[in-house]
Amino acid sequence: MSEILQKILLAKDNRANLRNTFSAKKNVSISLSLNIASYPKTNKNISQFFNLVLADLKIFLLANKVFIDNRSEVNSIDEAGNFFIAIVKNKDITSSEIKQITEEFEENHKLGRFIDVDITNKHGKNVSSHKKKLCYFCNEKPAIVCMREKTHSYPELKSFISKKINDYLFNEKKKQITKQLSSIALKSILYEVSLSPKPGLVDFYNSGSHKDMNYYTFLNSSAALAQYFTKFAELGYGFNEDLSKAISKIRIIGLQTEKDMFAATNDVNTQKGIIFLMGIALFSASYVFYKDGKFTISNFQETVKKVCKSLVYSELQNLQVYKTHGEKCFEKFGLKGAGARHEVEQAFPTVVNFALPVLEKYFRGNKKEEIELALRKTLLAIISKNNDSNVLYRKGESILKKLKIFSKDAFIEDKEYNKVCKFCIKENISPGGSADLLAVSLFLHFTKKDKNEF
Numbered sequence: 111m112s113e114i115l116q117k118i119l120l121a122k123d124n125r126a127n128l129r130n131t132f133s134a135k136k137n138v139s140i141s142l143s144l145n146i147a148s149y150p151k152t153n154k155n156i157s158q159f160f161n162l163v164l165a166d167l168k169i170f171l172l173a174n175k176v177f178i179d180n181r182s183e184v185n186s187i188d189e190a191g192n193f194f195i196a197i198v199k200n201k202d203i204t205s206s207e208i209k210q211i212t213e214e215f216e217e218n219h220k221l222g223r224f225i226d227v228d229i230t231n232k233h234g235k236n237v238s239s240h241k242k243k244l245c246y247f248c249n250e251k252p253a254i255v256c257m258r259e260k261t262h263s264y265p266e267l268k269s270f271i272s273k274k275i276n277d278y279l280f281n282e283k284k285k286q287i288t289k290q291l292s293s294i295a296l297k298s299i300l301y302e303v304s305l306s307p308k309p310g311l312v313d314f315y316n317s318g319s320h321k322d323m324n325y326y327t328f329l330n331s332s333a334a335l336a337q338y339f340t341k342f343a344e345l346g347y348g349f350n351e352d353l354s355k356a357i358s359k360i361r362i363i364g365l366q367t368e369k370d371m372f373a374a375t376n377d378v379n380t381q382k383g384i385i386f387l388m389g390i391a392l393f394s395a396s397y398v399f400y401k402d403g404k405f406t407i408s409n410f411q412e413t414v415k416k417v418c419k420s421l422v423y424s425e426l427q428n429l430q431v432y433k434t435h436g437e438k439c440f441e442k443f444g445l446k447g448a449g450a451r452h453e454v455e456q457a458f459p460t461v462v463n464f465a466l467p468v469l470e471k472y473f474r475g476n477k478k479e480e481i482e483l484a485l486r487k488t489l490l491a492i493i494s495k496n497n498d499s500n501v502l503y504r505k506g507e508s509i510l511k512k513l514k515i516f517s518k519d520a521f522i523e524d525k526e527y528n529k530v531c532k533f534c535i536k537e538n539i540s541p542g543g544s545a546d547l548l549a550v551s552l553f554l555h556f557t558k559k560d561k562n563e564f
């Protein structure tokens with residue numbers, strides 16, 4: 111007998127001994143191991159896979175009211191691979207009922223044939239399902255037959271297993287990152303809209319310079335946006351084409367999002383601007399995680415630049431007829447009126463250079479007042495630098511200039527904030543473009559802080 115085989119058998123003996131100590135005290139035990147034909151039986155990826163399966167199994171058991179005794183848990187790695195065992199606390203459920211439940215788990219798992227959940231009853235006997243598992247490689251003969259007859263070569267099996275596990279881990283990571291990024295995006299737009307009071311913008315207490323929407327219109331709209339945030343991030347994670355090809359694909363999701371936004375708000379444009387900006391930000395942040403495994407602002411900016419290359423030219427300079435507000439604003443004011451398109455083409459300079467340092471400095475605690483101060487300061491820092499096309503389009507350059515100066519004053523002296531709010535109401539202006547940039551700033555700040563690495 112080979113030395114390796116001897117070591118594996120010894121490890122299996124030790125596992126059997128553990129089961130026996132549990133059954134000696136009339137306990138039913140449940141164990142998890144993987145069905146890995148290659149050797150060594152584990153490595154970094156296999157262990158990661160095992161831990162994900164174990165976490166899913168624990169939730170599955172809990173959902174089916176099978177309770178395991180945490181104190182009895184053993185989670186180890188030996189020559190036979192990864193291994194978990196624990197005592198089942200329930201006394202009112204038979205071991206074959208537990209077996210049925212765990213079989214359902216195996217059958218529904220994407221890589222269920224790699225997974226072995228074994229139940230040992232209180233007499234120390236393995237509870238068998240009497241079902242023969244098919245070989246995961248050929249999917250034709252029972253696994254035990256292929257194993258005995260050595261139907262498949264060792265390298266064949268090894269590369270098959272590692273490919274399946276790597277694909278599984280990739281998808282799990284993608285799910286985790288897109289889930290977290292979209293959650294941060296939603297949090298960011300809710301923070302922005304909730305900051306109250308705000309100059310000319312919709313907030314919790316009033317609707318600023320807007321007649322057709324209020325705080326609740328924004329909640330309706332945000333709820334409609336939420337599911338699409340995941341889609342922008344999913345597009346970025348695993349994107350393998352040239353980045354210049356991304357913008358039209360981002361736009362497809364953007365247009366679907368807009369459609370749902372209008373449906374949720376009775377045709378009021380609440381968040382068209384943020385859909386565009388956050389769509390690009392989500393795609394790019396997710397792409398950075400995919401490429402680098404971690405998030406940095408410089409790699410984020412590099413990605414955004416490639417995605418939005420020549421955007422102002424292709425969407426504004428190159429036009430024959432100027433129709434929308436944004437287009438007309440560019441026709442009249444040139445680059446100064448290019449708004450969000452110019453900001454993304456330059457990879458968010460207002461956000462990165464002026465907003466993020468302010469958030470870094472002021473976003474310290476979790477108290478309401480602390481958060482509000484940080485948001486207010488950041489919004490003012492943005493307004494004082496941004497050529498907000500909403501303001502420019504409606505009132506022209508001199509009012510925009512005044513707004514920027516007042517905001518700068520209020521940034522320095524917090525008590526001047528009301529003056530900015532009153533000015534916006536008097537002039538009937540709403541710096542919506544700046545509010546959108548506040549949301550993007552929050553998104554980048556939280557992504558950088560919370561989820562630097564996965």
Ligand SMILES: [Zn+2]
Pocket residue numbers: 245246247248249250251256261262
């Ligand atoms: Zn086979």
